[in-house]
Amino acid sequence: MTSPSLSAAPAPLHGGPDAAGIPVLDFSTNSNACGPCPEALHAVQTADATRYPDPAYTALREALGAFHGVAPGRIVLAASASELIHRITALAAQQGAVQVAVPRHSYGDYAQAAQMRGLKVLRDGGAAAGLQWACEPSSPLGLTDPALHTWGQGDADAVWRVLDCAYVPLRLGPEGAWTGTPSPRMPSACWQLWTPNKALGLTGVRAAYAIAPPDCEEQANALTALAPSWPVGAHGVALLQAWMQATVQQWLVHSLRTLGDWKARQQTLCTDLGWAVHAGSLANYFCAQPATTTLQSNLAALRASGIKLRDATSFGLPGTVRLGVLAPAAQDALRAAWQALPGRTIPGCVSTGSGETL
Template sequence: MRPLRAEHGGPDGGAAVAHDFSTNASPLGPPPALWAAVQAADRQAYPDPDYRALRRLLAGSGDPDLVLPTAGGAEGIRRLTLAAALDGRREAWVPQPGFGDYALAAQALGLAVKPYASPAELRPGAPALVWICEPCNPTGDSVAAWPDLAGQLVVVDRAYEPLRLHGEAPALPPGAWQLVCPNKAVGLTGVRAGYVVAPAADEVWSRAASLAPSWVLSAEGVALLTHWPSGETLRWLGEARAQLRGWAASQREMLAGMGWTQRPSCTNFWLARPPRADMAMRLRRHGLRVRDAASFGLAGWVRVSAQPPEAQAALRRALIDIQGDER
């Protein structure tokens, strides 16, 4: 039996690309001090397997015992899904369109996958695992409010919250878990580091803590997370968001002028529909990459992210060349 596999963007086994519009990570990272810390991480010694100092730092004024480090978002999704299954939950509600690993983790454990397109469709009967991605990948959508899902194991994936360019985040549902993955916001997706914050030290928390592999974070991951809540990183993120707003506006204007349909988004990435269905493949031949959204159930659409002016100029030249090929 072939293992189930999620489809992702990024490296595809082909030649390197000059400009990657498929990634939803910030093109501006990493912050200098954070990057210096990652590079200086002590690779010759084990980190503290309990990550006590790091958990106290990430907890702030909260309970450090409720902070559980993860090897990035994907490992956190797998671990929390397993904890939910061991807790007797047999359904996983996942956003559709949404990140494929939510459903994949549930399917691997035999949980029934229940897709939902809006908060109004969230109506689990039996105790279930409910995934919320806020803001949502791949759409960049955000909602005004989430319903009270009492009795459900609700996990809010906040990987893209630091890349929210417009609006405010809705309040967390009561009793929700949080999954925090800073590496996209600081442009270090190769450093697999994140953490979950549990609402209480209950049975699911106990399972999630015990299911972590030993030394789930590398020395580089500890360094990244240690600098994540610093004032310097927060100031850098504010400046990065301002820059990305300008780049997103100019890129949207350019694509609109080339006949692309684009959906609204509050993030640095959004869904767009090019004039022709094979645009992702054609752009790849020009050394550019966009994220084909067919695997999200959105045939004909692509996900693009805001990139610097030189990348936008290269995209425009490629689109003009492709239009010329059609004549």
């Protein structure tokens, strides 16, 4: 296998703060706009940062195991989801993976981790010997990942199958909405990767964990052995401990109702602006195609005014933006800023070419 050069893959693009600082109104991330969760924030702020956490995270793993109804030996702690994506890819490569399957439109770290290890990336998911990724709901479109249907048919060719559950707690109704505890219908025959910081509105706290499938504790131990000591610091431990509290989950469930109302309003606003909204998003974000022929300059102008949208080109959706759902006041500011831009296209419906309006 040929080792890639250090410059083989460009730096991944992300939403949120950038070289220009913190956006005043940030539609570019999928963080829960009702947050931060007050109780989780208090836990992080009062964490004892003067001491190391238990390097084995014994109590935390036991609690997370109880929360998900699995043995503690199936829990693997991580500095972040992104860190664990790279660690899982590294271990899969050690175990013989040569191909990685990723969704057609997906988080860039899946492919980047594979490319930096010389692994072939297969788009559109599918059956790839080695490592398969899925995300539920998907990002950036917020849809049910079609790979899960294939996984459910019992095809076991893959060394690793990993379901990114980052947005499971931010899934909105009417069906499959988060209820405060992990659904027993979550697939158990694959790895699950959990990152509660988005759901709690605390994306600056980097902490995550994975759940190994049944009878895969040996792989879980191997994955843990690849980590540096103390991958999760005191603040991350406090976040994960808070995540399991009933009152925190009650706050989250209540926030989903608000996000659902805000989402409907924001989608209507986009339609009023003449943007083609991609239908079907199940989460607190969605994609739209703005009515403009100068999207890049428009996004730059919005960013200069303190408003940031996520350009979806890196997801394989040129001409499209992903918008996290924000409060009505932020939505109204976006409307005013967009309408103030020069050279806008007159609002109107955009056809998909199949008789259906996006």
